[in-house]
Amino acid sequence: MTDSPVALVTGGGSGIGAAVARQLLGAGYRVTVTGRGEERLRGFAQELGDPEGLLTLVGDAADYDSVRSAVDRTLEEFGRLDTVVGNAGIATHDSVAEGDPAGWTEMVLTNVLGPALLIRASVDALKETRGRIVLVGSVAGFVPTPGNIYGATKWAVTGLAENTRRQVTEWGVGVTLIAPGRVETPFWDSYGSLPPGHLLTADQLADSIVWAIRQPEGVDVNTVVVRPIGQPN
Numbered sequence: 001m002t003d004s005p006v007a008l009v010t011g012g013g014s015g016i017g018a019a020v021a022r023q024l025l026g027a028g029y030r031v032t033v034t035g036r037g038e039e040r041l042r043g044f045a046q047e048l049g050d051p052e053g054l055l056t057l058v059g060d061a062a063d064y065d066s067v068r069s070a071v072d073r074t075l076e077e078f079g080r081l082d083t084v085v086g087n088a089g090i091a092t093h094d095s096v097a098e099g100d101p102a103g104w105t106e107m108v109l110t111n112v113l114g115p116a117l118l119i120r121a122s123v124d125a126l127k128e129t130r131g132r133i134v135l136v137g138s139v140a141g142f143v144p145t146p147g148n149i150y151g152a153t154k155w156a157v158t159g160l161a162e163n164t165r166r167q168v169t170e171w172g173v174g175v176t177l178i179a180p181g182r183v184e185t186p187f188w189d190s191y192g193s194l195p196p197g198h199l200l201t202a203d204q205l206a207d208s209i210v211w212a213i214r215q216p217e218g219v220d221v222n223t224v225v226v227r228p229i230g231q232p233n
Contacts, residue, residue: 004053005129006078007213008032008070010061010118011088013040016136016183019206020085025053027210032074034059034066035088061088061114062106068121081125083213085134086115095147104149111153112160119164123173130172132213135161137179139225143233154179165222174220176212180205181227198230 007024011017012033021031021044030053035041041056048054055077059066074081089111092103115135126133141154161177168175184199205226212221 004028004030005082006030006032006074006080007083007085008034008074008081008118008122009085009087010034010067010070010114012085013037013044013056016180016202016205016209017085017087018044019202020087020209021054022048023203023206023210024083024213025051027214029053029083030078031055032057032070032077034061034070036060061086061118062109064117064121067114067117071121071125075125080129081122082129082131083134084118084122084126084131085136085209085213086118087136088114089136089153091150094149096149097147099147099149107150108153111150112156115157115160119160123168123171126168126173127171130217132174132176133164133168134176134178134209134213135164136209137161137177139179139181139227139231139233141179142225145233161223165220169220174215176209176221177223178205178209178212179223179225181225181231198228200226200228 007029009017009021012021013035021033024031032055034057038058045056057070137157138154140151141158165175182199208226
């Protein structure tokens, strides 16, 4: 167990992050999961039977001290760090011409600054293990839609992933951008309902994320766009 790989997943108390954490634990990883909701994290740990290899930490993905603390706690608890998954993200589900600007600051900080802070806080540890960075973007970061500010934040994540790859690859660190289409998760709670049409499950998307993480040493899968069958855009 002390030699088993270690992953840190932000926004991991539910949805995609929780699905990734479950699959990694099942594959023998030790996993740190962060999130802003203490009750949600506690429920996730209890659902899994409070496994020894799971560390849950309350924190804000857009606050550097919080992110740095999560990395430090992971290293203290498990002794290494092999993978980080920048999954935390929110959406205001509105448009630049008609939306409420009050929610945009938090969305931009969480979706754009958050993964950058995670990279900065973890990169030294990942150099030691020649590990991997996984950023969860979106199809919205490749396909423009009218007035979509959330999409603009995901375009930023698309750029961040490739810019990061170009810097860290010489240190033996891999970078993967996972860009999902519509996924059935609590992401849609603030929208009021699930969108129409076909949706991926969180577990289906987690399959792709864990596949990228578990590539052989020396193999770097960089961009994976995953849509449900039936989503045309």
